Amino acid sequence: MNDMRIVKRDVDMNDTKISAKGVQVFYGDTHAIKDVDVEIKDKTVTAFIGPSGCGKSTFLRCLNRMNDTIDVCRVEGKILLDQEDIYDKRVDPVQLRAKVGMVFQKPNPFPKSIYDNVAYGPRIHGLAGSKADLDVIVEKSLRRAAIWDEVKDRLQAPGTGLSGGQQQRLCIARAVATEPEVLLMDEPCSALDPIATLQVEELIDELRENFSVVIVTHSMQQAARVSQKTAFFHLGNLVEYGDTQQIFTNPKDERTESYITGRIG
Amino acid sequence: MSDMTANTQPTPQKSTSSLYDETKRTKRRNQSEVRFKAYGVAAIAVGLFFLIALLVAIFSNGIPAFKQTFITIPVELTESALDKTGNRDVAEMSKVSTFGYKPVVTNALVTALKDAGIAIPFKKEKDVEKLLSSSVAAQVRDTVLADPSLVGTSVEFRLLASSRVDGYFKGRVTRDALIRDKNLDAEHLDIADAMAKAGLMATTFNADFIFGSDASESRPEQAGIGVSMMGSLFMMIVVLLLSLPIGVATSIYLEEFAPQNRFTDLIEVNISNLAAVPSIVFGILGLAVFIQFVHLPQSAPLVGGLVLTLMTLPTIIISTRASLKAVPPSIRDAALGVGASKMQSVFHHVLPLAMPGILTGTIIGLAQALGETAPLLLIGMVGFIASNMPDGIASGFLDPNSAMPAQIYEWAKRADPAYYERAWGGIIILLLFLMTMNIIAVILRRRFERRW
Numbered sequence: 001m002n003d004m005r006i007v008k009r010d011v012d013m014n015d016t017k018i019s020a021k022g023v024q025v026f027y028g029d030t031h032a033i034k035d036v037d038v039e040i041k042d043k044t045v046t047a048f049i050g051p052s053g054c055g056k057s058t059f060l061r062c063l064n065r066m067n068d069t070i071d072v073c074r075v076e077g078k079i080l081l082d083q084e085d086i087y088d089k090r091v092d093p094v095q096l097r098a099k100v101g102m103v104f105q106k107p108n109p110f111p112k113s114i115y116d117n118v119a120y121g122p123r124i125h126g127l128a129g130s131k132a133d134l135d136v137i138v139e140k141s142l143r144r145a146a147i148w149d150e151v152k153d154r155l156q157a158p159g160t161g162l163s164g165g166q167q168q169r170l171c172i173a174r175a176v177a178t179e180p181e182v183l184l185m186d187e188p189c190s191a192l193d194p195i196a197t198l199q200v201e202e203l204i205d206e207l208r209e210n211f212s213v214v215i216v217t218h219s220m221q222q223a224a225r226v227s228q229k230t231a232f233f234h235l236g237n238l239v240e241y242g243d244t245q246q247i248f249t250n251p252k253d254e255r256t257e258s259y260i261t262g263r264i265g
Numbered sequence: 266m267s268d269m270t271a272n273t274q275p276t277p278q279k280s281t282s283s284l285y286d287e288t289k290r291t292k293r294r295n296q297s298e299v300r301f302k303a304y305g306v307a308a309i310a311v312g313l314f315f316l317i318a319l320l321v322a323i324f325s326n327g328i329p330a331f332k333q334t335f336i337t338i339p340v341e342l343t344e345s346a347l348d349k350t351g352n353r354d355v356a357e358m359s360k361v362s363t364f365g366y367k368p369v370v371t372n373a374l375v376t377a378l379k380d381a382g383i384a385i386p387f388k389k390e391k392d393v394e395k396l397l398s399s400s401v402a403a404q405v406r407d408t409v410l411a412d413p414s415l416v417g418t419s420v421e422f423r424l425l426a427s428s429r430v431d432g433y434f435k436g437r438v439t440r441d442a443l444i445r446d447k448n449l450d451a452e453h454l455d456i457a458d459a460m461a462k463a464g465l466m467a468t469t470f471n472a473d474f475i476f477g478s479d480a481s482e483s484r485p486e487q488a489g490i491g492v493s494m495m496g497s498l499f500m501m502i503v504v505l506l507l508s509l510p511i512g513v514a515t516s517i518y519l520e521e522f523a524p525q526n527r528f529t530d531l532i533e534v535n536i537s538n539l540a541a542v543p544s545i546v547f548g549i550l551g552l553a554v555f556i557q558f559v560h561l562p563q564s565a566p567l568v569g570g571l572v573l574t575l576m577t578l579p580t581i582i583i584s585t586r587a588s589l590k591a592v593p594p595s596i597r598d599a600a601l602g603v604g605a606s607k608m609q610s611v612f613h614h615v616l617p618l619a620m621p622g623i624l625t626g627t628i629i630g631l632a633q634a635l636g637e638t639a640p641l642l643l644i645g646m647v648g649f650i651a652s653n654m655p656d657g658i659a660s661g662f663l664d665p666n667s668a669m670p671a672q673i674y675e676w677a678k679r680a681d682p683a684y685y686e687r688a689w690g691g692i693i694i695l696l697l698f699l700m701t702m703n704i705i706a707v708i709l710r711r712r713f714e715r716r717w
Contacts, residue, residue: 064602066598066601066602069597069598069601071524071525094604094605094606095604097601097602097603097604098603098604101602101603101604102598102602103602104595104598104599104602106595108593108595108596108598108599109599110596110599110600110614111596111618120600120603120605120613121603121604121605124603124604124605124609124613125604171599174599174603175602175603177603178603178604
């Protein structure tokens with residue numbers, strides 16, 4: 001762990017954005033998440049780390065109810081977004097997902113033009129009144145995703161024709177185009193090369209100004225580099241949650257220490 | 266690393282053998298691979314042989330049906346026989362039936378033969394009329410009634426030769442065979458040869474076979490597949506309009522929205538089973554439900570289309586579901602992730618990507634329906650329609666009609682070998698339709714295929 005650069009960053013805001021209380025997730029008979037309590041701060045990057053199959057992605061997908069699409073999945077407990085229970089009967093998951101955007105592990109642009117990829121969200125949510133508004137939103141989102149300069153001359157080219165790193169940044173642009181309040185990222189760099197990874201990480205750091213970012217990662221270095229808060233999951237339990245610096249330098253739990261020093265995982 | 270141990274332990278054979286020598290195992294493996302490839306090539310060769318045999322049989326038997334022997338002679342339309350009153354009143358003239366026209370045409374032939382210097386070896390000159398199709402009187406009558414001013418003039422007509430004469434020119438009828446045939450004598454063939462030499466008789470392309478209507482058992486030279494083509498077209502319109510929306514809606518619901526439970530499992534199993542149900546069962550179902558219970562007319566393309574829709578639906582549903590399944594789930598996730606509703610994700614992203622597969626499945630299903638015969642026989646889609654399209658009765662969805670495969674079956678059933686030839690000709694036309702549809706399916710797939 002010598003190459004691990006732990007950047008000392010202060011958490012600017014202490015407002016809680018998402019608060020999970022006693023969350024249990026079941027896949028059929030499998031108990032995937034066991035009684036997780038976590039408070040995710042606003043304008044902060046929170047990293048979920050842990051060995052494969054520990055439930056970090058499952059928990060992430062609970063935060064915008066993507067698990068609803070899986071028939072056998074059942075979620076118990078409470079997840080509050082700005083003090084509102086997102087699993088309340090009155091909540092329409094579609095509205096929720098407009099507020100809580102998501103970037104997936106594998107870059108998955110729509111097989112449409114770059115422009116249409118970014119414009120899709122604003123279009124279906126009616127965020128743009130005119131074509132000019134939409135152009136502004138598209139440009140702003142692509143700039144935020146640090147890909148504008150690379151694609152501004154070929155907005156009508158298919159999004160699937162970009163390189164892997166560009167595709168992932170396009171997906172990030174697509175996610176931020178709907179002006180979400182929280183951005184969930186499920187191992188966004190696992191399919192990218194180190195240079196593209198670096199670009200996406202820098203981007204995540206910039207996105208922190210506007211959004212609350214939750215990132216699932218397999219790379220502890222990445223968690224240390226980009227996040228202010230880290231949660232360590234193991235076998236469906238949230239073992240330890242705290243400031244990134246503290247988790248990586250002075251873990252309280254034996255299992256966390258074993259994991260970050262590479263003894264389990 | 267000690268030399269002693271190296272000497273005492275014999276190194277295994279494998280590591281010492283040269284790479285250039287094939288070991289026994291490798292040899293055996295390679296041999297079995299060669300054998301397997303040979304089986305594959307043999308299987309393809311057998312398949313190709315049968316395909317070629319089939320195509321040769323179809324084309325050698327069917328091509329003659331597209332040609333027909335015609336007699337081109339001037340016909341003197343005598344006023345005394347065709348319009349006794351002489352005032353060219355169509356109502357008056359239509360009282361003269363084809364029996365009135367027959368001697369006119371026969372006389373014209375006799376005159377033409379004499380003019381060309383061809384001897385008539387019969388006691389009765391009238392016997393030469395056996396050279397002509399029995400449809401010619403009607404042909405001349407139709408022409409005259411369409412334009413009464415022709416009466417009194419001499420008009421050149423292209424008249425159908427009888428099917429025996431036609432068969433003689435196509436090699437189907439031989440002089441020996443005529444001994445047992447009282448329809449035609451060997452002398453007729455002599456006349457036919459002489460007429461061909463004089464340019465009065467020729468075998469040429471016959472568009473009426475493609476666009477014409479069916480004819481009675483005794484005049485195969487007149488029969489065409491055009492009307493049953495219309496019947497097939499009407500049926501395909503019904504099938505397309507019903508099975509595409511129903512099939513696609515069913516597939517989308519089952520694939521994207523339906524909960525996974527026993528009930529949907531049951532539906533799925535039943536759809537797969539329906540795809541394997543023999544088509545004749547659908548025919549008898551159509552007979553019981555659409556005709557006997559709902560009292561829709563028999564022989565109507567609407568009923569045929571409904572029955573074929575039932576038959577095509579499982580094919581379309583299965584292929585549509587397969588192509589919906591083939592759309593990567595990441596596209597659905599992406600759409601849901603930006604806040605699209607389930608329906609938006611399906612209609613904006615999944616369906617366009619599945620479209621080539623859906624269209625291909627639909628066209629293959631239609632092609633299957635187009636070639637289906639058995640259910641049509643049960644619902645009476647074998648109507649005998651002897652009048653042509655513009656003034657025919659087979660002009661709508663509820664009018665009696667036939668369908669191409671049913672027409673082919675009908676022709677193959679008839680006794681006259683001339684009909685056998687027409688059945689093969691019909692098969693060529695049917696195959697052309699099927700091939701066109703399959704080519705369209707391939708083009709659509711190529712055109713709309715998108716990679717992701």
